[in-house]
Amino acid sequence: MTVGRIYRMIAKEEDADKLREGLSAVGPFITSQEGCLGVDVFNDQESPCCFLLIEKWESIEHHQAALAAMPDGIFDEVMSCLEEPPEASYAALIS
Numbered sequence: 001m002t003v004g005r006i007y008r009m010i011a012k013e014e015d016a017d018k019l020r021e022g023l024s025a026v027g028p029f030i031t032s033q034e035g036c037l038g039v040d041v042f043n044d045q046e047s048p049c050c051f052l053l054i055e056k057w058e059s060i061e062h063h064q065a066a067l068a069a070m071p072d073g074i075f076d077e078v079m080s081c082l083e084e085p086p087e088a089s090y091a092a093l094i095s
Contacts, residue, residue: 002093005063007053007086015081016049022078035062
């Protein structure tokens with residue numbers, strides 16, 4: 001079953017551009033992981049500090065294995081831009 005891993009992130013106002021760049025930079029690394037079917041980054045048009053990172057995976061297990069195998073610090077720059085910890089959830093693809 002295809003699943004989505006959805007992250008909602010709020011950037012510090014002064015770091016919105018830096019977060020946009022950081023998310024764009026980690027996208028290719030994420031898509032290179034086994035079981036990843038794609039990554040999209042969205043920037044809220046009404047709230048420019050709000051971002052959604054949506055990853056598509058073959059399964060939750062593929063996502064968890066890829067997350068465990070990621071190098072230490074790969075998300076440090078992204079995390080330093082955030083106003084608060086990201087919200088994250090899994091969603092099942094229904095169509």
